[in-house]
Amino acid sequence: MDAREKEIEKLKDYKYGFSTDIENTRAPKGLNEEVIKFISNIKKEPKWMLDWRLKAFERLKQLKEPNWQKPKYPKIDYQDLYYYSAPKSMDDKPKSLDELDPKLLETYKKLGIPLQEQARLNGIAVDAVFDSVSVATTFKGELNKKGIIFCSMSEAIREHPELVKKYLGSVIPLSDHYFATLNSAVFTDGSFVYIPEGVRCPMELSTYFRINATETGQFERTLIIADKGSYVSYLEGCTAPMRDENQLHAANVELIALDDAEIKYSTVQNWYPGDKNGVGGIYNFVTKRGLCKGKNSKISWTQVETGSAITWKYPSCILKGDNSVGEFYSIAITNNHQKADTGTKMIHLGKNTKSKIISKGISAGFADNTYRGLVDIARNADNARNFTQCDSLLMGNKCGAHTVPYIKNKNSSSNIEHEATTSKISEEQLFYCNQRGLNQEEAVSLIVNGFCKEVLQQLPMEFAVEAQKLVGISLEGSVG
Amino acid sequence: MLKIKNLKAKIDNKEILKGLNLEIKPGEVHAIMGPNGSGKSTLSNVLSGKKGYTVSGDVTYLNENLLDLEIEERAHKGIFLAFQYPLEIPGVNTNIFLKTSLNAIKKAKGEKELDAIEFLKLVKQKAGELKFDEKILSRQLNVGFSGGEKKKNEILQMSILNPKLSILDETDSGLDIDALKIVSEGVNALRSKESSFLIITHYQRLLEYIKPDFVHVLINGQIVKSGGSELALELENKGYESLS
Numbered sequence: 192m193d194a195r196e197k198e199i200e201k202l203k204d205y206k207y208g209f210s211t212d213i214e215n216t217r218a219p220k221g222l223n224e225e226v227i228k229f230i231s232n233i234k235k236e237p238k239w240m241l242d243w244r245l246k247a248f249e250r251l252k253q254l255k256e257p258n259w260q261k262p263k264y265p266k267i268d269y270q271d272l273y274y275y276s277a278p279k280s281m282d283d284k285p286k287s288l289d290e291l292d293p294k295l296l297e298t299y300k301k302l303g304i305p306l307q308e309q310a311r312l313n314g315i316a317v318d319a320v321f322d323s324v325s326v327a328t329t330f331k332g333e334l335n336k337k338g339i340i341f342c343s344m345s346e347a348i349r350e351h352p353e354l355v356k357k358y359l360g361s362v363i364p365l366s367d368h369y370f371a372t373l374n375s376a377v378f379t380d381g382s383f384v385y386i387p388e389g390v391r392c393p394m395e396l397s398t399y400f401r402i403n404a405t406e407t408g409q410f411e412r413t414l415i416i417a418d419k420g421s422y423v424s425y426l427e428g429c430t431a432p433m434r435d436e437n438q439l440h441a442a443n444v445e446l447i448a449l450d451d452a453e454i455k456y457s458t459v460q461n462w463y464p465g466d467k468n469g470v471g472g473i474y475n476f477v478t479k480r481g482l483c484k485g486k487n488s489k490i491s492w493t494q495v496e497t498g499s500a501i502t503w504k505y506p507s508c509i510l511k512g513d514n515s516v517g518e519f520y521s522i523a524i525t526n527n528h529q530k531a532d533t534g535t536k537m538i539h540l541g542k543n544t545k546s547k548i549i550s551k552g553i554s555a556g557f558a559d560n561t562y563r564g565l566v567d568i569a570r571n572a573d574n575a576r577n578f579t580q581c582d583s584l585l586m587g588n589k590c591g592a593h594t595v596p597y598i599k600n601k602n603s604s605s606n607i608e609h610e611a612t613t614s615k616i617s618e619e620q621l622f623y624c625n626q627r628g629l630n631q632e633e634a635v636s637l638i639v640n641g642f643c644k645e646v647l648q649q650l651p652m653e654f655a656v657e658a659q660k661l662v663g664i665s666l667e668g669s670v671g
Numbered sequence: 672m673l674k675i676k677n678l679k680a681k682i683d684n685k686e687i688l689k690g691l692n693l694e695i696k697p698g699e700v701h702a703i704m705g706p707n708g709s710g711k712s713t714l715s716n717v718l719s720g721k722k723g724y725t726v727s728g729d730v731t732y733l734n735e736n737l738l739d740l741e742i743e744e745r746a747h748k749g750i751f752l753a754f755q756y757p758l759e760i761p762g763v764n765t766n767i768f769l770k771t772s773l774n775a776i777k778k779a780k781g782e783k784e785l786d787a788i789e790f791l792k793l794v795k796q797k798a799g800e801l802k803f804d805e806k807i808l809s810r811q812l813n814v815g816f817s818g819g820e821k822k823k824n825e826i827l828q829m830s831i832l833n834p835k836l837s838i839l840d841e842t843d844s845g846l847d848i849d850a851l852k853i854v855s856e857g858v859n860a861l862r863s864k865e866s867s868f869l870i871i872t873h874y875q876r877l878l879e880y881i882k883p884d885f886v887h888v889l890i891n892g893q894i895v896k897s898g899g900s901e902l903a904l905e906l907e908n909k910g911y912e913s914l915s
Contacts, residue, residue, distance in 0.1 A: 618722070623758040625742035626719050626751075627772035627828065628779065637771060641762030641811070 205463060208433035211298045211403050215322075216282055218275035220406075224248065227376055230275045230323075233282075234345045234379075237352060243365070247375035250366045257369055261561045261593065262501045262530030264474060267439060274377045276404035277324035295326050302430060304399050315426075315653060316341055318398045320411060323379030330394065340385040341396055344412050347383035354385055358416055362445040362482045362509070371478040374410045374443040381411035381442065386421040386452075395424050395651050400440075402431035402462070402473065408439040415445070417452035419485065424455040424651055429498070431463045435471045437500055442477045450485030450512065455493070457650055458506075459658055462498035469528025469557075472500025479506035483515035483541075491518040492535065493649040495658045497665040500529060505563065507536035510544035510572075517546040520646040524639075524665045525558030525590070534564035534595075539575040539605070548579040551643045554590035555666055561593040568605045575605040583613040584642050586635070586666070636663030672697050672867050673718075673737075673836060678728035679892075680710075680717045687713040689892035690728070695836070698864040702878055703871045704903065705889035706911045711871045712755065714889070715840040718869075719752040720745050732836070747779035749835030753825040753842050760812040765824065768812045769794065773831055797830045801857045819850035826857040837861070838869045843877040855880030875907040888914055 218229045227248055231241040256267075280292040291306070299306050299319055306319060306327045316330035318341065325343030334341050340351060348355050365375050382398040402409050417423055431438065440462065446454050456479075465472025475498075481490035492506040502525075508517025519535035537546035546566065554560040566577045583592035594611050616638055624634035640647065640659055650658055673695040680688040687710045695701050705711050717724055720742035730737040733748060740748070760768065774784040785793065798805050803823055813821050822842055829837055839858070843851055858868065858881050870881060878886070878900060886902040887894045888911070895914050896902065906914075 617758075620758050620760060622721050622742065623754065623760075624772075626746055626754075627768070627832070628743050628746040628775040629772060630741075630743050630775075633771070633775060637763055637768070638760055641760055644762040 205433055207302060207430035207461065208463060209301065210432035211294055213292065213294050213403070214279040215276050215404055216279050217273050217404070217407075220273055221270045222272070222274060222377070226274050230377060230379060233275065234348070236345075236348055239352075239356065240348050243360070244376050247365045247372050251369070251372045251376055254366075254369045254372055260503055260532045262503065262532055262559060264437070264501055267474075271406070272439065273404065273407040274410065275379055276322045276407040278321060278326070281324050281326060291327060295321060298401070298403075299399070302399065302401065304428075315395045315397055318343060318382040318396075320380050320382070320398060320400045322402060322404050322407060322409060325380045325382070334392075334394075337390050337393065338387040339390060339392055340383065342383055344378070344381040344383050344414065347414070351383070351385070354416065355383070355414070358445070358447055359414055360445075362447060362480045363443050363478055367478065370441045370476045371443055374412060374441050374478070378410045378412035378443065381413040383413070384415040384423060384425065386417045386423045388418040389420045391421065392423040395426055395653060397426040397428065400427060400429040402438055402440065405434060405436065408441065411442045413442070413444040415447070415454055415456070417446075417448045417454050417488075419449045420451045422453045424457070426457040426459070426651060426654060428459050429462050431473055433463050433466070433471065437472060437474055439474045439476065440499075444477070444479040444506075446481035446490055448481065448483050448485060448488035448490050448515075451487045452485060453489040453491075454481065455491045456481070456506070457654065458492075458494040458496070459650075459654060459661065460494065460496045460498055460502070461661060464498045464527070464529050465500040467527050469500070472529070473498065475499035475502045475504065477504040479504060480509065481507065481517070482509045483512050483517060483544075485515070486512040486541070487514045488512050489516040489518075491520070491649070493520040493646065494522070494533075495646070495650070495661065496521070496523040496531060496533060497661050499531075502529075502531040502533055504533050505535050507538065508546065509538045509540065510546065511540045513541040514543045515541055516544070519546075519548045519550070520649045521550045522553070522643045522646045522662065523551070523560055523562075524553045524662065525555070525560045526666055527556040527558060529558045530560075532561040532563055534562045536565040536567065537577060539566075539568045539572040539577070542571070542573045544572055544575050546577045548577070548581075549645050550581045551646055552581070552583045552592055553586070553639060553642070553666070554583070554592050555586035557589050559591040559593075561595060563595040565597045565599070566607060567599045568602050568607070570601040572602050573604050575602060577605075577607045579609045581609075581611040582642065584639065585613065585615045632663070632667055635666055639663070639666060672733060674729070674731040676729040678717070678730060679726070680713055681725040682713070682723055687892055688717065691889075691892065691894055693887065693894065695867045695869060697867055698862075699885065700862065700868040700870065700881065700883045702883035702886045702903065703869065703889050704873070704875075704886060704906055707873075709889045710892045711889055712840055715752055715838045715869075715871055718838060719750060743775070744779075747776050751829050751832055751834035751837045753822075753829055753837065753839045755840040755842070755844065757813050757821045757825055759814045761814055763812045765810055765812045766791075766794065766808045769808070769828060769831060772828070776832060794831060797827060800860060801827055801830060802853055803827050818845040819847060822846055822854055823850065823857075826854050830857060830861055833861075835865065836867050836869065838871070840871050841873065842870075843872055843874065851877065852880060875903040878903045890914060
């Protein structure tokens, strides 16, 4: 194979692997007070925000990077990273899409996320985040008419400080843990959503995260508030160029659901996973937490994790309001040398709270996949209920699957169920499918999609088909 | 249609088929009978291309060397194996499996793939002909199916895929008399000048419902006797012992 062919071969595996050649404004390399001030300044933040960041930075100095996770990684040199990188053209944020750098429009078009008015996805509002900055948010006007705020985090800090001050850090405290605190100090952009009382958001809201610059970490921050009796469905997608270096993505996502409100949060994570030999790829170390603050509130996480060299995250629910409901539906696919340590925490505080965990882990190649979860029933959480199902599917004999469920129960009226299975795709099943005319890859895709069905069904229609294809593609070449 | 010359097959260094010869012409129904361990299932596996066997000999199918083709290529060219033990595939809806399968074959043949509506129309018609309860089609493939339902499902798939050469591997095993009748009627309805059948069975019972043109006795990896449908009766009376 010559170099060109190799390049084509590589692109076939990960079609989002291109990078955009664009002039950037960067913060100086390294992590220090000056860099934090640089970020706060370039985003024209008020003083309280900078103070908050600096407080986080002080706290960070006392924290140690955790090391209890299954996938280990080489030490990250935090002084050797850029914490802010954005297209130069965004320095003075354009007012409209017409003023947006055509290179950016082209990039999103290539990613299948057209931003232009005439080509927009039907019924889906998109916030497009490119490295450290939100470059565009669609359908803002239309949403505004209903009182819905959907904008970049930076804009929310400037335009809606009362909401940000009230809720930022209310679910993931400033000092929560190393990566969350790091994010609090240096976070750049992300999405902000506020759904007013009694409003059902008329379209899917979504954020598309794109890492482009080299040697840069992406530290996005998302905050979603669903006021009393409101409903919102939100989806995030992520891709990055193929590079030999490992890039860090350490995001914080906070959700708050007040009385009778519901938030449905879906993720289709397809960061660059590294090559077949495990070189390069994103470290996806993310803190996601939802607070069911009001009674009868509901938060539902659905994640399809197919990318990243290492995925390390536990989207969780704090069920504080009485009768509140938390759900976690997960598909984690690891192939080649990818590793995942993911699951959820369901913290039952209120009475009659319910949680449901459905986790589907798939490992192929040399990959390692861990489900780690916590079901915690507090002393006053009368009649709490949990149902957990963890299924692992192995392909080949060089990969691993692990299930680490923790259950803490302090209330005898609770009802906790845990089911777990581990299975392998059998030669016989493949033979059966082949005999019916399916080739090896079609057969694997069909069997795996069947295995993941309960979770795929949870995705919004618009994304379910894409996710099904992604599930098939992620495992290509995993059976020989 | 199918010409097998001196077919030998080994698995784990054990020779199972030891020089088998057989010719099937378009429209013919051949039955292979034989005791346990005589190589009946190996024959159906080798013809459909299952991995794990070391195979030698000549097998010509529609003027092509069958042994050169992948499993799915054989399926695309009209070979269908009704499994003795159809596999369960959890989470996969039976209808979707059938549609994926049919369209994979149509695509390989360069034919137009069916959309959901066209497919459901076809499946409804075929299920009706086979007196097959349609409800089963919306369930997960073979999951929780009774033995009879699994076998009927195989026959339904066969009728939808419309193969040229159908191999039935002990399809009668585990069937009660009513299910046996339905399965046999299904096969009989598919008989035509163009389609051939290779029916592998222990018992003569099935052959009361599906009249074969030829009966072959397979013992110890070789066909030791061939004849008309009367041979099946003879075996039923005298047993395999008399031939070995």
